[in-house]
Amino acid sequence: MAAGSAQLSCTRLLLKLSGEALMGRNGYGIDVAVVERLARDVAEVVAAGCQIAIVIGGGNIFRGVAGAAKGMDRATADYMGMLATVINALAFQNALERANTPARVLSAIPMPTVCENYVRPKALHHMEEGRVVIFAAGTGNPFFTTDTAATLRAVEMNCQAVAKATQVDGVYDSDPHKNPDAKRFDRLSYAEVLSRDLKVMDGAAIALARDNKLPVIVFSIEEAGNLLKVLRGEGRATVIEGSA
Secondary structure, eight states, rough: OOOOSSSSSSSSSEEEEEEHHTTTOOOOOOOHHHHHHHHHHHHHHHHHTTTTEEOOOHHHHOOOOHHHHHTHHHHHHHHHHHHHHHHHHHHHHHHHHHTTEEEEEEESOOOOOTSEEOOOHHHHHHTTTEEEEEESSTSSSTTOOOHHHHHHHHHTTTSSSSEEEESSEESSSSOOTTTTTEEEEEEHHHHHHHTTTTTTSSSHHHHHHHTTOOOOOEOOOOOOOOOHHHHHHHSSSEEEEEEO
């Protein structure tokens, strides 16, 4: 990644946020203060000259896999999870607008009363006009995660990388919160992520990134301003790309 305080490592980025990131220390729902802090981080990157698209999960409200595990029909549960991502996307759009950063929500499931439908040329136009584009409702299909949706949209939007925001400063070989001896990686290849079964993104997302030569940057969202630091080469992150 590029070093220096001025130059950004990429000028068009897809940011993947988990739904859990929006709930802060709450056990459920949306922490408005946390959402506003994350929106300021995004606004800072936009002001530095980077075009941003965002995919947000829905796990703070409903997870399709969890619903299916309790006996719910998987497709129905996944559609419910997609609707949860729309709620999060609208909340984040509102926070960005409050931070004086124009944003649009585009949903893969048509709901024109609350947001725009996803149409690729429309999304590209919004990004070129400097608006943050928030993609909601996943791919619009059940059985696909928001990680896969993020990678798909990044490829469609001609993004230079996917930045996956987590609670730790990169990829480890085990959970560093549970294992103090967990090994951290600065760089990994797609093949290593898949062969080691590292829980970064699901296999379909990593394979799609590999096939399209799309780097994946894994970093911590816990520190305010960290996204801009990572894009300037000043923050800790793990970069997943062709060769380790």
